[in-house]
Amino acid sequence: MNYFDLNSIWFVLVGVLFTGYAMLDGFDLGIGALHLFTRKDEERRVMLNSIGPVWDGNEVWLVTGGGALFAAFPDVYATVFSGFYLAFILLLFALIFRAVAIEFRSKQPMFWWRQMWDIGFAGGSILSALLIGVAMGNIAQGIPIDANGEFAGTFLGLLQPYPLLLGVTTVALFMMHGAIYGTMKTEGELHDKLRRWAMNSIIFFVICAATTTMATLLYVPHMAERVKNHPWLFSIVLVNMLSIANIPREFHRGKDWLAFLSSCATMATLMMLFGLDQYPNLVYSWPHPENSLNIYNAASSHKTLGIMLVIACIGVPIVLAYTACIYWIFRGKVKMNRSSY
Amino acid sequence: MDVLTLSRIQFGLTIGFHYIYPPLSIGLGLMLVIMEAAWLKTKNPVYHQMAKFWTNIFALTFALGVATGIVMEFEFGTNWATYSRFVGDVFGSALAAEGIFAFFLESGFLAVLLFGWDKVGRKIHFFATCMVCLGAHFSAVWITVANSFMQTPAGYHIVGQGMHARAEITDFWAMVFSPSSMDRLFHTLCGAWATGAFLVVSVSAFYLLKKQHEDFAGRSLRIGLTVALTACVLQVVSGDISARGVAKNQPAKLAAFEGLYQTTNHAPLTLVGYVDEQDEKVVGLQAPGLLSYLVYHDTQGTVTGLDAFAPQDRPPVESSFLFFHGMVAIGFTLLAVATLGCFLSLRGQLIQHRWMLWILVFSILGPEMANQLGWFAAEVGRQPWIVYGLLRTPEGLSKVVQANAVLTSLILFTFIYFLLFAVFIYLLNHKIQHGPHPDDLVPHGKLALPDNFMSHK
Numbered sequence: 164m165n166y167f168d169l170n171s172i173w174f175v176l177v178g179v180l181f182t183g184y185a186m187l188d189g190f191d192l193g194i195g196a197l198h199l200f201t202r203k204d205e206e207r208r209v210m211l212n213s214i215g216p217v218w219d220g221n222e223v224w225l226v227t228g229g230g231a232l233f234a235a236f237p238d239v240y241a242t243v244f245s246g247f248y249l250a251f252i253l254l255l256f257a258l259i260f261r262a263v264a265i266e267f268r269s270k271q272p273m274f275w276w277r278q279m280w281d282i283g284f285a286g287g288s289i290l291s292a293l294l295i296g297v298a299m300g301n302i303a304q305g306i307p308i309d310a311n312g313e314f315a316g317t318f319l320g321l322l323q324p325y326p327l328l329l330g331v332t333t334v335a336l337f338m339m340h341g342a343i344y345g346t347m348k349t350e351g352e353l354h355d356k357l358r359r360w361a362m363n364s365i366i367f368f369v370i371c372a373a374t375t376t377m378a379t380l381l382y383v384p385h386m387a388e389r390v391k392n393h394p395w396l397f398s399i400v401l402v403n404m405l406s407i408a409n410i411p412r413e414f415h416r417g418k419d420w421l422a423f424l425s426s427c428a429t430m431a432t433l434m435m436l437f438g439l440d441q442y443p444n445l446v447y448s449w450p451h452p453e454n455s456l457n458i459y460n461a462a463s464s465h466k467t468l469g470i471m472l473v474i475a476c477i478g479v480p481i482v483l484a485y486t487a488c489i490y491w492i493f494r495g496k497v498k499m500n501r502s503s504y
Numbered sequence: 505m506d507v508l509t510l511s512r513i514q515f516g517l518t519i520g521f522h523y524i525y526p527p528l529s530i531g532l533g534l535m536l537v538i539m540e541a542a543w544l545k546t547k548n549p550v551y552h553q554m555a556k557f558w559t560n561i562f563a564l565t566f567a568l569g570v571a572t573g574i575v576m577e578f579e580f581g582t583n584w585a586t587y588s589r590f591v592g593d594v595f596g597s598a599l600a601a602e603g604i605f606a607f608f609l610e611s612g613f614l615a616v617l618l619f620g621w622d623k624v625g626r627k628i629h630f631f632a633t634c635m636v637c638l639g640a641h642f643s644a645v646w647i648t649v650a651n652s653f654m655q656t657p658a659g660y661h662i663v664g665q666g667m668h669a670r671a672e673i674t675d676f677w678a679m680v681f682s683p684s685s686m687d688r689l690f691h692t693l694c695g696a697w698a699t700g701a702f703l704v705v706s707v708s709a710f711y712l713l714k715k716q717h718e719d720f721a722g723r724s725l726r727i728g729l730t731v732a733l734t735a736c737v738l739q740v741v742s743g744d745i746s747a748r749g750v751a752k753n754q755p756a757k758l759a760a761f762e763g764l765y766q767t768t769n770h771a772p773l774t775l776v777g778y779v780d781e782q783d784e785k786v787v788g789l790q791a792p793g794l795l796s797y798l799v800y801h802d803t804q805g806t807v808t809g810l811d812a813f814a815p816q817d818r819p820p821v822e823s824s825f826l827f828f829h830g831m832v833a834i835g836f837t838l839l840a841v842a843t844l845g846c847f848l849s850l851r852g853q854l855i856q857h858r859w860m861l862w863i864l865v866f867s868i869l870g871p872e873m874a875n876q877l878g879w880f881a882a883e884v885g886r887q888p889w890i891v892y893g894l895l896r897t898p899e900g901l902s903k904v905v906q907a908n909a910v911l912t913s914l915i916l917f918t919f920i921y922f923l924l925f926a927v928f929i930y931l932l933n934h935k936i937q938h939g940p941h942p943d944d945l946v947p948h949g950k951l952a953l954p955d956n957f958m959s960h961k
Contacts, residue, residue: 226574227607230602233580233592234600237593240592240596248904262567267931313903463593463597471600475604482609482612489615500622503619
């Protein structure tokens with residue numbers, strides 16, 4: 164098998180886009196999940212404004228990831244999106260409420276108004292993170308696919324223990340990520356609160372991560388098998404564990420920025436493990452592995468993959484350059500003014 | 505109801521609701537660029553105030569556009585999975601390009617546009633505004649290119665047989681510049697510019713009626729009317745080009761638009777009327793030979809009628825006719841309103857003519873309705889095909905999605921979208937009632953004007 168063909172490159176690129184989404188929108192969803200922990204309106208506003216300028220651009224990583232999946236592996240896009248119909252509709256509603264709540268919340272002073280959108284924001288964020296995790300869990304565990312490449316399961320069948328566990332782990336991961344991000348962006352009393360929440364969510368995440376690792380080895384045989392047959396994968400597991408351990412270490416030393424980077428590294432290594440355990444499959448079929456959708460039987464033509472690669476090579480560097488500039492413009496602690504949310 | 509009907513209703517509802525917002529973002533984006541340019545050039549702080557006020561409105565429309573837009577990208581996969589498999593190779597690339605070239609640009613620089621007033625200087629802010637506007641235009645480019653593949657497929661070949669057949673790109677640029685894509689893009693953009701401009705016109709006219717913020721409103725109105733008139737004139741040109749394109753590329757659609765059952769030379773154009781589907785004729789006022797003239801620039805030209813198509817290949821005639829004629833009627837009314845508005849404004853008589861100001865207040869409904877009707881006409885007229893001539897609409901459905909699942913999502917979408925629309929109108933009204941902020945007349949921080957400006961004045 165040639166590891167450097169276009170199909171493999173697009174396998175990596177789609178993974179990079181979804182990893183970028185997790186690293187960036189992950190902290191937005193995390194801030195959302197923590198939103199109701201404080202009751203003070205002013206603190207809620209500061210938290211909202213810590214992600215205010217960037218959440219929208221971060222969500223585009225999901226949109227572009229979805230677009231890339233559609234273009235590069237249309238059969239995966241079609242099978243998964245139609246198969247997970249109700250779950251994805253719920254995800255859409257969660258993302259809609261998250262988005263409009265940010266915009267609407269501070270536009271009116273009434274208590275009931277703000278409370279309503281605060282719940283929408285927090286609920287939408289938690290539900291989004293949970294559903295993304297459940298979807299990942301199902302893909303990892305394998306879903307029933309028939310000989311025509313169509314999903315052959317049910318909505319309730321998606322809610323098995325392992326995917327649910329991965330859903331909770333994702334919520335924990337994003338909460339940790341968001342709390343660390345929030346710590347960097349705030350000062351004073353709220354900063355101290357966020358620091359406490361960050362410590363608690365680190366503990367929450369470490370427990371979840373350990374449980375998920377055990378569960379993967381025990382209940383997802385095809386992934387466990389892969390690690391056994393390719394011992395070098397343990398090096399990635401090791402890097403993953405080191406980055407997880409480094410989060411509380413840096414956080415204790417007050418190096419929040421490095422803790423945040425370690426959290427990003429945790430996400431990147433988790434996604435790498437996930438990808439390497441799946442490759443060349445994109446959607447593992449269970450109980451009929453021969454129906455799995457892989458980077459060859461579910462891909463677009465070589466011509467299209469090539470065109471898309473050119474588009475990505477032109478577009479992505481430009482996107483990264485101006486995104487970095489924009490994060491630079493909005494660096495530092497949140498300062499509220501009239502244009503804030 | 506069956507899955508097909510429910511899925512079509514759901515797609516129509518979600519795209520129709522979504523499409524209230526992107527034209528506003530595109531059009532207001534252009535207006536913001538003009539306002540900020542005026543501020544940079546004249547240094548008159550009223551343009552700063554104007555840019556800030558309209559930025560607030562822009563933020564609201566943009567948020568709803570984003571929130572409802574992500575639904576569209578998911579829905580191809582959730583409800584139209586077979587369609588997605590069939591066109592993914594072609595259509596998917598256009599969507600991915602939209603993400604990389606348009607959405608990132610738009611949403612990235614939106615941060616600077618909305619929250620960067622105190623953080624960057626005037627020129628960088630202007631640059632960010634231009635990038636947001638450009639991003640909004642790029643998104644129109646790529647989605648229209650994608651949609652045009654469904655209307656006039658080009659640059660592809662069919663690979664595989666039966667259930668596994670799908671379209672694959674052979675020539676990317678032929679796909680991008682398909683026979684209809686540039687005509688339709690131009691038409692869509694003119695509609696969007698008119699929408700943004702008429703919103704500015706409408707709100708400014710409201711302030712003039714209420715005798716509030718008069719300097720602000722007077723200047724906004726003049727900018728708005730100028731852009732509106734330009735967009736309306738261009739729209740007539742673009743409509744003519746588009747219609748001729750439809751006659752050439754999708755004759756069944758044009759025949760349905762005009763209710764033309766028999767292939768005719770010297771074909772008439774219906775000015776006012778309706779279609780009698782039973783007797784296969786149009787009742788109403790017709791201009792003889794005008795349709796032939798518009799299509800071929802010759803009153804004797806032969807226009808293909810619906811009789812050239814088997815009954816199962818014809819689009820629904822009555823609704824196509826109504827949508828199309830509704831759009832055209834609104835378009836010409838808007839042209840008249842914009843012309844009259846500009847005329848009165850140039851003579852400085854707009855304030856005296858309160859009835860005209862009232863018409864301008866409600867003018868925003870025109871482009872919004874025309875945008876909706878235009879898309880309905882374009883998509884209903886494409887029926888019974890989901891990809892013209894290649895794949896029929898019922899064949900595009902998801903195979904594993906059941907009617908009750910679609911019914912559930914449809915009910916939820918309807919409920920949530922009504923809620924969102926109510927909140928949108930409520931907040932929009934609130935912002936309009938509030939008006940521009942007086943502090944914005946004295947820019948401070950990095951935006952502060954040179955001291956000598958005030959003395960010049």
